[in-house]
Amino acid sequence: MNYIKCFKLLLIICLISFITTGCWDLKDIDQRSIIIAIGIDFAETPEGSNYEHSELIKLTAQIAIPQKLGGGAGQPPAMGEESVWNVSAVGLNISMAIMQLNEKLQYEIFLGHVRAIIFSEDVAKEGILRYLNYFRNNPDFRRLSYIMISEDKAEDVLNTYPKTAIIQGVYLMNMVETAVKKGNMPDIPFIEFVIRLVDKGIDPVAIMINSFENKIKFSGLAVFKGERMVGKMNIEEGWSFIQLAEKKQGGFEVVRDVKDELGRVTIFFSGIQSNLRPMLTEDDNFLFKVDLDFEGRAISQETPTDYSNQILFNELEQRVSNEVKRELEVLFYKIQKKYNSDIFGFGEMVRAYMPKEWDKIDNWREKFRTTKLDITVRTKIRRIGMTNLIQ
Amino acid sequence: MKEHGKLTERQFAGIIANTLIGAGNLVLPRTLTAIAGTGAWIAVLIGGFLSLVFMLIIIRLGLRFPEETLMEYGTHITNKWIGKSVGFLFCSYWLVLSSLVIRVFSSMLVSSVMINTPIEVIIIAMLLVVVYFIRHDLQVIGRVNELYFIFIIIPILFGIFLSISEVNPIRLLPLTGGQGFLPLLTAGIGSFFSFLGFEIIVMLIPSITTQKLTYNYSIKGLLSPLVVYMTIVLLAVGIFGVEELQNLTWPTLELIKVTPFPGLILERLEVVFISFWVVAIFTTSGNLLYVSILGFSQVLQIEEHKTLIFPLLPLVFFFAMLPGSIYKVFDMMDIISKVGGLLVCSIPVLYYLISVIWDKKGDERS
Numbered sequence: 001m002n003y004i005k006c007f008k009l010l011l012i013i014c015l016i017s018f019i020t021t022g023c024w025d026l027k028d029i030d031q032r033s034i035i036i037a038i039g040i041d042f043a044e045t046p047e048g049s050n051y052e053h054s055e056l057i058k059l060t061a062q063i064a065i066p067q068k069l070g071g072g073a074g075q076p077p078a079m080g081e082e083s084v085w086n087v088s089a090v091g092l093n094i095s096m097a098i099m100q101l102n103e104k105l106q107y108e109i110f111l112g113h114v115r116a117i118i119f120s121e122d123v124a125k126e127g128i129l130r131y132l133n134y135f136r137n138n139p140d141f142r143r144l145s146y147i148m149i150s151e152d153k154a155e156d157v158l159n160t161y162p163k164t165a166i167i168q169g170v171y172l173m174n175m176v177e178t179a180v181k182k183g184n185m186p187d188i189p190f191i192e193f194v195i196r197l198v199d200k201g202i203d204p205v206a207i208m209i210n211s212f213e214n215k216i217k218f219s220g221l222a223v224f225k226g227e228r229m230v231g232k233m234n235i236e237e238g239w240s241f242i243q244l245a246e247k248k249q250g251g252f253e254v255v256r257d258v259k260d261e262l263g264r265v266t267i268f269f270s271g272i273q274s275n276l277r278p279m280l281t282e283d284d285n286f287l288f289k290v291d292l293d294f295e296g297r298a299i300s301q302e303t304p305t306d307y308s309n310q311i312l313f314n315e316l317e318q319r320v321s322n323e324v325k326r327e328l329e330v331l332f333y334k335i336q337k338k339y340n341s342d343i344f345g346f347g348e349m350v351r352a353y354m355p356k357e358w359d360k361i362d363n364w365r366e367k368f369r370t371t372k373l374d375i376t377v378r379t380k381i382r383r384i385g386m387t388n389l390i391q
Numbered sequence: 392m393k394e395h396g397k398l399t400e401r402q403f404a405g406i407i408a409n410t411l412i413g414a415g416n417l418v419l420p421r422t423l424t425a426i427a428g429t430g431a432w433i434a435v436l437i438g439g440f441l442s443l444v445f446m447l448i449i450i451r452l453g454l455r456f457p458e459e460t461l462m463e464y465g466t467h468i469t470n471k472w473i474g475k476s477v478g479f480l481f482c483s484y485w486l487v488l489s490s491l492v493i494r495v496f497s498s499m500l501v502s503s504v505m506i507n508t509p510i511e512v513i514i515i516a517m518l519l520v521v522v523y524f525i526r527h528d529l530q531v532i533g534r535v536n537e538l539y540f541i542f543i544i545i546p547i548l549f550g551i552f553l554s555i556s557e558v559n560p561i562r563l564l565p566l567t568g569g570q571g572f573l574p575l576l577t578a579g580i581g582s583f584f585s586f587l588g589f590e591i592i593v594m595l596i597p598s599i600t601t602q603k604l605t606y607n608y609s610i611k612g613l614l615s616p617l618v619v620y621m622t623i624v625l626l627a628v629g630i631f632g633v634e635e636l637q638n639l640t641w642p643t644l645e646l647i648k649v650t651p652f653p654g655l656i657l658e659r660l661e662v663v664f665i666s667f668w669v670v671a672i673f674t675t676s677g678n679l680l681y682v683s684i685l686g687f688s689q690v691l692q693i694e695e696h697k698t699l700i701f702p703l704l705p706l707v708f709f710f711a712m713l714p715g716s717i718y719k720v721f722d723m724m725d726i727i728s729k730v731g732g733l734l735v736c737s738i739p740v741l742y743y744l745i746s747v748i749w750d751k752k753g754d755e756r757s
Contacts, residue, residue, distance in 0.1 A: 112659065136638075139503040142659075143649045191649050195635045345561070352561050355569025 030066055032110035036084060036169030037062040039118045039154030040131060043090040057123070057131070059097035060088045060155045061109065062169050069167070080161035084168055088155065094134035112140040115173040117147050117190070118154040118209070124222060124229035132194060143191040146176050149222040149229060151210045160211040172216065176207060179218065183248035184239055186221070197227060201347020201364055205241070208232060225341035225365075233331070240331040243292065243324070245344040247274045252299065255319045258312050263303030267320050267381060271295035278349045280357060285370045288346055292375065294324065297383040307384045321377040332373050342368045398598040400608040402533030405540045406678055407589055407612030412543055413675030414495040415585030416620050418721070420627035420642040427578035428633050430568025431624045437579025439617040442586035445735055446613060450605050452743040453596035456753030461593035462689035464753055468746050477738055478690045484731050485591065485683035486703065489676045490710035491724050493517050496672040498717050499641050504665055514711050520673060522704060525681040526697050529598050532681055539674050544615060546667040551622050553660075554650040558629035584728035585620070588675065589613060590735045591682040602756070640717065680707065 043058035045051045063085045068078035077083070087104055091097030102109055117135070119128055135141045150157045158168065165171035179185035185207055188196070196204035203224050210219040221238045223231040233241060239250030249269035257263040273293040281287045298307075307313045335343060347364040350357060361367050398406075423431035456464040461481065465474030497513040505513070524535065568575060592609065599605055627642045630649060639645045647664040681696075684703060688696040714720040746752070 139506065143645070144651060189649075191631075195632050198634045198638065199632055200634065348561055351569075352564030355565040359569070 027108075027110075031107050033061075033105045033107045034064045034066065034110050034113050035061045036064050036113060036167055037116045037118065037158055037172060038114060039120075039150070039158045040094075040123055041120045041153050041155055042123055055092060056090055057093070057097055058088055058090050058155065059094065059101060060086055060158050061101055062086050062158050063105070063109075064113070064167060064169075077166060080163070080165050080168065083166060086155070086158050094131050098134075110140060111135070111138050112142065114142055114145050115169045116145055116176075118150050118157050118172075119147070119206075120150050120152065120154045121208075121222075121229065123154075124149050124206075124224075127227040128229075129197065129227035132190075132197075135190070136194065141190075144189045146173060147188070147190055147193045147206050148172070148176075149206050149208045151208060151219055157209060157211045157216060160214060160216055162214055162216060172209075175216065175218075184235075184242065184251045185218070186238075186242055186246045186248070196345075197224070199348060201342065201349075201351050201358075202345035203341040203343045205233075205343050223335060223339050223341055223343055225339060230339045230341055231335075233335075236327070237331050237334075240324075240327045241343065243272060243274070244290065244328055244332065247272060249294065253296075253320050253323055255316070255323050257301070257303040257305050258315045258319065259305045260303040263301070263305070265298055265302070265316060266300045267296045267379070268299040269294050269296040270382075276349060278346065278353055280354070281372070285372060286346070286350060286357075286367065287372045287374055288349070290328075290373060290375045292324070292328075292377045294320070294377065294379045296320070296379060296381055298381060301384075313381070313384070317379045317381055320379040320381070324379070325375050325377045328375055328377075329373065336368065336371065340365055340369055346371060397530055397600055398533045398595060399537075399600055400604045402537045403592075403595060403599055403605070404608040404612035405536040406533065406595065407592065407609060408540055408615045409536045409543065409671070409674035410588040410591055410678045411586060411613070411616035411675075412547075412619055412671050413588070414492040414672060414724075416623050417495065417499060417641055417643050419582065419585055419620060420624050420631075420646075421636050421639060423578045423582055423624060424628060424633045424636045426581060427574045428568040428570060429563060429565060429628055430570070430575050431578060431628060432621050433567065433575050434578035434582045435617070435621045435624055437576065438582030438584075438586050439613065439620070441579065441583040442589055443610065443613055445739065446589050446592070446609055447606065448743060449590060449593055449735075449739045450596065450609055452739050452746065453593060454602060454605065455743075455746055455751075456597075457602055457756045458597050459753050460597055460686070460689060462686055464746075465742065467753070468742050468749075468751055475690050478686055481590075481593070481734060481738075482683045482686035482690065484727065484734060485679045485686070486707060487710050487727050488587070488731060489521075489679035489683060490707040491720070491727060492672060492676040492679065493521075493707075494711040494714065494720055495724065496668070497711075498720055499644060500665065502717070503641065503644060504662065511712065514708065517669075517673065517676070518704065518708060518711075521677045521680055522700055524673070524677045525684060526700060529595070532678065536674055536678070539670055540615075542667065543671045543674070544619070546664065547619055550647060550650065550660075550664060551626060553652065554626055554630065554646060557649060557651075558626060559632075560629065562632040563625065563629045582620070584725075584732050586613075586616070587728055587731045587735065588679065590731075590739075591678060593739070594682040594685055 039060040041058045041060070043056040045056060065083055065085055068083045087101060089097045089100035089104065091100050098109065161168055162171060176185060180187040186205060188205065193204045193206060196202045203226065205224060206222045208219045208222045210217050218235065220232050220234045221241060222229045223233060236251070242248045242250045249272040252266055252268040254264050254266050257265055272295070275291040277289045279287045279289060305312060307316060335341060342364065346368065420431065423434050427434045456467070459467070462474070462478035465477050468474065493514055497510050497517065500513055501508060501510045525532070596602070596605060623643055623646070627636060627646055630646060631639065631642070636642055644661055644664070647661045650660055652660050684699050685696045687699050687703070693699060714723045
């Protein structure tokens with residue numbers, strides 16, 4: 001009797017070990033091809049093929065080499081070119097390209113560590129929604145990785161190895177994160193980009209990068225209209241955009257000295273308070289009242305002007321405000337007239353604060369064309385520095 | 392009369408809370424915002440209020456018969472056949488709901504974490520745990536629920552805390568949805584269906600030690616799921632916006648996916664989230680299956696409810712595997728919760744009216 005009981009127990013334990021181990025999806029970490037960054041270009045169509053120019057894409061994947069990372073005792077870790085491997089594959093869409101990529105690799109690819117997806121400018125101009133879908137459906141893919149647009153080929157960016165880059169893709173991400181933290185790049189990870197793409201009252205922007213020799217450089221922001229890239233902003237315009245739409249301080253402002261027109265004063269913005277309210281004007285157009293309060297400090301002054309004088313000081317603050325206001329207006333009307341794309345999210349403001357009006361609008365972009373802006377800028381300079389020493 | 396187990400008031404509240412926090416809020420943000428837009432959180436409030444009303448009716452009815460469950464007083468209020476068939480309906484509904492809860496969760500697991508695992512394996516594994524759980528009597532069920540409540544609520548609070556920084560306030564506006572009251576009401580009734588599960592108290596009221604406190608603790612039990620539902624809906628709308636939510640099959644899971652963990656220690660928070668969610672699903676489906684089997688045993692007048700577990704188990708598995716695609720799962724969930732909603736809204740009210748009009752009352756507690 002006792003034997004039978006023992007046997008039964010043993011049987012149950014054996015059976016349980018089959019179902020509770022959870023090894024079905026087991027895959028060792030060194031048995032995956034870990035992708036750090038992805039670049040997407042148009043492939044060159046081969047001679048005599050039936051494909052159109054924009055049909056074939058070339059996907060470049062940056063694969064980490066785990067064995068090279070970390071280094072041993074007393075050994076410096078492998079850097080740049082040695083720690084990653086760029087592999088390209090061509091396909092009609094992302095899934096086909098990734099299938100082709102898998103053919104070239106020892107292990108199955110793993111998207112859980114992708115830090116950046118880089119599209120080349122000409123891909124972005126044709127529209128990128130169809131490429132994003134694959135990543136959205138992939139459960140491993142990190143929603144917080146960044147979308148970037150490269151001015152030249154995305155492949156070239158991935159093949160650029162800055163001297164301090166241990167893993168090139170992570171270097172890219174760190175670059176963006178540093179800029180976001182400083183407040184001079186908008187924080188738009190993958191999921192935020194997709195949300196802005198889907199929402200009717202806002203159009204997405206993406207960070208643009210460029211590469212030379214062994215350097216990677218931000219070259220501004222790409223303006224999207226829906227899924228298509230329609231234009232770009234340079235770095236300074238990007239700051240204005242951030243000040244207007246993202247409620248971040250952007251970069252700095254250089255103005256002429258109040259007394260001496262040849263010298264310049266540079267004001268670094270350290271904080272911003274922004275208040276944005278939509279209103280309806282009499283002729284049924286939208287007017288946005290923007291109140292911006294900047295806080296800043298002078299970081300350089302090229303003249304001996306004494307700003308302890310209150311009148312001069314106030315005039316300097318006024319100059320900064322006027323200059324910022326002018327730049328904001330120039331940017332806004334450029335985006336509005338030239339691209340007609342609401343990257344500022346004013347439509348979202350209307351949806352949020354004036355839901356009744358929003359319901360009446362069928363096409364926000366049409367309405368956006370006639371939208372006006374009323375900007376008030378105030379600047380408070382906290383510190384001016386020791387200027388008299390120059391005399 | 393059969394001796395019912397003992398259940399303290401806190402365990403009672405825990406059972407209500409754990410039964411409600413389950414599969415419903417995995418998809419709740421999407422289904423509600425589809426109708427009510429940004430006003431979805433009001434819809435949750437309406438749904439919570441509706442379920443509170445019906446819960447109080449059930450308790451009032453139950454306290455007229457302090458020693459009996461629905462299956463038992465049903466036969467006293469009406470006649471034997473009607474009472475038994477109504478009890479049978481309730482039990483079948485709980486059975487199907489319980490299997491669908493497991494199915495919904497397994498679908499999420501298979502589509503997002505364990506991609507290569509066959510769904511049958513996950514369902515069977517969960518069913519076995521549930522069976523082990525419900526073989527015990529009510530006292531154990533109560534204790535487990537009281538204990539596991541902490542394991543469910545703390546990770547949820549933690550997740551809410553982490554993701555709150557990702558909220559973009561502009562996406563929450565206009566707070567009322569801006570489309571008038573009608574969509575809010577429709578969505579409110581929709582969210583009432585995701586509160587279903589509280590009706591299992593028809594089986595529990597006779598077992599509570601201090602019945603005076605039933606009202607108090609039932610409200611407490613309903614409150615925590617209400618708060619959880621509302622915060623999840625608010626967070627989901629605040630992070631994704633209404634438009635993007637329509638594209639997400641598992642909004643709550645996506646919510647965790649976009650939540651950054653400080654210092655990149657844990658890059659994929661959803662794995663942790665899912666392992667805690669297993670507990671929530673386990674209690675939900677366990678409680679539902681327990682009352683279902685207890686009910687069946689009372690309808691069929693079987694002394695031990697354990698006897699029925701193994702005969703009914705294939706049926707649970709069958710219902711869990713019945714819908715083919717994920718859309719079919721949602722459709723079936725929709726139908727079954729409508730059936731449940733109908734039962735919950737009509738039967739207790741009818742019973743109560745009949746018992747008041749014909750002045751029927753159960754025996755006082757000794």
